[in-house]
Amino acid sequence: MRTLTGRAGRAGPPRAVAEGYRAGRTLPVRVELIRQLKRRRTLVMGGILFALPFVLLIAFAVGGEPEGRAGQVSLMDSATASGANFAAVTLFASAGFLLVVPVALFCGDTVASEAGWSSLRYLLAAPVPRARLLLSKLAVGLGLSLAAIVLLPLVALAVGTAAYGWGPLELPTGGTLPTDTAAARLALTVAYVFVSQLVTAALAFWLSTRTDAPLGAVGGAVGLTIIGNVLDEVTALGDWRSFLPAHWQYAWLDAVQPQLDLTRMIQGTSLSVTYALVLLALAFRGFARKDVVS
Template sequence: MSTPALADVASGYRAARTLPLRVELARQLKRRRTMVMFGILAALPFVLVAAFAIGGDPEGRGDRVTLMDTATASGANFAAVSLFVSAGFLLVIPVALFCGDTVASEAGWSSLRYLLAAPVPRARLLWSKLAVGLGLSLAAMVLLPVVALAVGTAAYGWGPLAIPTGGSLAAGTAAQRLAVVVAYVFVSQLVTAGLAFWLSTRTDAPLGAVGGAVGLTIVGNVLDAVTALGDWRHFLPAHWQFAWADAVQPRPEWSGMIQGTAVSVTYALVLFALAFRGFARKDIVS
């Protein structure tokens, strides 16, 4: 028995050419929340410099010296401290925002069904939005240390990265290690990106997707603080979020970052797969 003929499509139509990345990127860059988020991250180093200028140089706690205590040693130290104070929570916000708002906002504007009727295949729409969301998240994470390095160098000078445990890294080596740190922080935030993106395909409320991802990330941090869980905490992405500190040592240790990467990527792939699977079967009415 012959297969029924497929419906005719418009001449020149190519599913792979619908919703190009450059179009989606331009749409997202023009949104006010994108500009506000980038503005906040770019302003943070200036706020920290002002705080140190008002409060004076950080002082060690007795015989214990922390990374925060070396913040004004050089521009490299200032950039490392900026990452340290923001990696736990502040950098979660742009990831949740860019990946959680992307699909839900279209549903909230009642434009999602029109995009799919364009027609943009569902998988193509999700791939475009996910790629742009992750790209903007990475840009946000790169922006902070780059601005911090420039501001810190102007305020405290260009020099080696002083290590709290003793010793230092040459400025060039420190810049390379900070690049590794940024890459690891981005990978560690893939779980938040996966949560936000999955929730974005499940709700028409952008705030629900963004807030849900941030809330679940906070829950993970709280659970990691429960020492009674013992080795079970090793399965929590939050347990490895500061493993990047091993990269700013005279002899870097990679085992913690490797384990953290494996955990984060595994969770993220599962969440992304759930998002694509659920959206493919979802009845779009918005």
């Protein structure tokens, strides 16, 4: 038998542990992933994202050719030009709010739901080290968020190609991108959308470690993201808006231009990663000192 000291932040008598115990082998990511995949909210959210391109396809079939605002040319005008255009439009229509929901759900529900079920204390008594528990849950939450963000444009690309054919990406400013270039640009767009959502993911995860109510963590992350979007529309804030993650969420539109310009996407990525790292550090630090009674 070996001994294990008390939990972080408190002195305590050594505890006996079984031979062969390895902290790094507790709560494997594979086990946590299977648990989360079997949950009803995961299946429902996946079904919604899978169905959205079909909803847009029906809307275009019923309403006719999409039209932009008077005097303005937008990506929406070319939605039915090809499968690539349809995928880009689907991403444009959902990136502002819809994709925030699965990210907040998968990252905000993960720890708080265990507390709500009164199973968190039993996981820690297994014993699963606190940092290990958070790492496993964060990895699965981010993995499911990435899967959600990838699923939507992939289904849209397949649906759009079946309905409108496979062809080049028609740009709103004129000109086209060849199919291979268009595919690479769409992949870059999806990657940037995921990175831009890291702030929401980290915020939801931090709130999940602070509350026993999953709805509070998920709703808080979504609500604060919406507030950020509203503040970004306040032009009176001037240059202060550049410190808001929402200010850079559509920087990926630079990827659907004739000449690729990564400047704004790099700025948005730097801001998003910085905020995310700070929030995750707060989550790990706070949870290490938290008295878990649920």
